[in-house]
Amino acid sequence: MPTSSTFPPFADPTEIESSIVQVGAPVLRSRAHDVSPEQMQTPSFRAFVERMIETMRKAPGVGLAAPQIGVPWRLIVLEDRPDLLVNLNDLERRERERVPFSVRVFVNPVLTPVGEERTMFFEGCLSVKGFVGMVERAREVEVTGVDERGQVQTWRAAGWPARILQHEADHIDGTLYVDRMKTRSFSTVDQAKERFGGKPIEEIRRALGI
Ligand code: ZN
Numbered sequence: 659m660p661t662s663s664t665f666p667p668f669a670d671p672t673e674i675e676s677s678i679v680q681v682g683a684p685v686l687r688s689r690a691h692d693v694s695p696e697q698m699q700t701p702s703f704r705a706f707v708e709r710m711i712e713t714m715r716k717a718p719g720v721g722l723a724a725p726q727i728g729v730p731w732r733l734i735v736l737e738d739r740p741d742l743l744v745n746l747n748d749l750e751r752r753e754r755e756r757v758p759f760s761v762r763v764f765v766n767p768v769l770t771p772v773g774e775e776r777t778m779f780f781e782g783c784l785s786v787k788g789f790v791g792m793v794e795r796a797r798e799v800e801v802t803g804v805d806e807r808g809q810v811q812t813w814r815a816a817g818w819p820a821r822i823l824q825h826e827a828d829h830i831d832g833t834l835y836v837d838r839m840k841t842r843s844f845s846t847v848d849q850a851k852e853r854f855g856g857k858p859i860e861e862i863r864r865a866l867g868i
Contacts, residue, residue, distance in 0.1 A: 678717065678726050678784045681834060686785055690723075690730040690830040693765050698808050707763055707806045710735045718742060719784045721822040723829030726785050734826035737761040738818065747856050754779055755797075755817020762813065767803035769827045771796035772814065778868075779859060780843070780850055781825060781835050790850050791839030792868060795824045840868045 679685060697703055706729070714722040720738045724731040740758045743751060750756075775797040782790040798816040801823050805811050815823060825835060836844070843866050845853075854862045 678713065678722075678787075679728050681783075681786045681836070683728075683785075685725045685728055685730055686829070686834065687832045688725075688730060689832050690725050690732045693731050693733055695808060698765065698804075698806075704806065707733070707735070711737070711761055711763075717784050720818075721826045722784065723826045725829055725832075732766045732830045734764050734767060734823075734830065735761065736764075736819070736822050736826060738822070745855075749858060750856065753859050754821075757817070757819075759819055763806040764801060764803040764811070764813075765806065765808075767801050767823075767827055767830075769823060770800045772798040772800050772816075777821075778840075778863065779821070780845075780854070780862075781821065781839070782847060783825070783835050785829075786834065786836060788847055790845055790847055791836060791841070792843035792863075792866065793821075793825075793835050793839045795821050795838075799823055801827070840866070842866060843868060 693703070706724075710722050710724065710727065710733070713727055714720075714735055714737065718739075720742060721734060721736040724733040737760060738756065738758050743756060743758065746754070746756065773796075776794050777797045778792050778794040780790040781793045797820060798814070799820045800812060800814045802810070802812045813823075828834065828838075853865070
């Protein structure tokens with residue numbers, strides 16, 4: 659067994675998964691480990707964070723958790739870019755409160771919901787490729803953790819960034835969106851786009867009976 663000082667068990671960051679781990683892999687179902695301050699100071703940690711950001715952008719996705727590339731660390735990266743929003747109309751952007759934000763890295767994040775308000779939208783996952791489902795989540799959350807340099811940071815986010823944070827924080831606890839989704843809404847990405855693309859969320863919920 660690797661000790662905590664040698665964990666994760668790779669010497670060279672290029673040894674990590676080049677493709678994103680898919681559902682069924684045990685690493686997506688276990689609670690990930692805290693990253694220690696000592697681990698954060700190593701060059702391989704910094705290379706690992708870069709690798710995660712690169713993998714998220716290439717996918718492309720708006721968030722990625724370390725277990726998704728095979729490493730059980732409590733580490734998530736997030737970013738939403740204007741080019742990822744081009745297929746959403748104004749209504750969809752407004753309802754989702756989806757606004758671009760630059761890359762954020764959270765090590766050992768702890769999330770707390772803010773307020774009682776909850777929202778429900780289709781959500782997908784790079785580890786459940788090709789599918790989406792409707793998931794109800796807190797509209798607003800506060801997250802604390804440290805950034806890639808070890809600085810303590812807090813972020814209070816609402817709307818889509820809050821949803822991404824909850825989705826990624828679930829990953830490091832071994833939870834996937836399919837555990838939380840309204841099962842009757844489960845759909846291929848293509849079907850969901852064809853049936854519901856551009857439509858108001860209330861209409862989608864009515865059509866799905868949820
Ligand atoms: Zn995911």
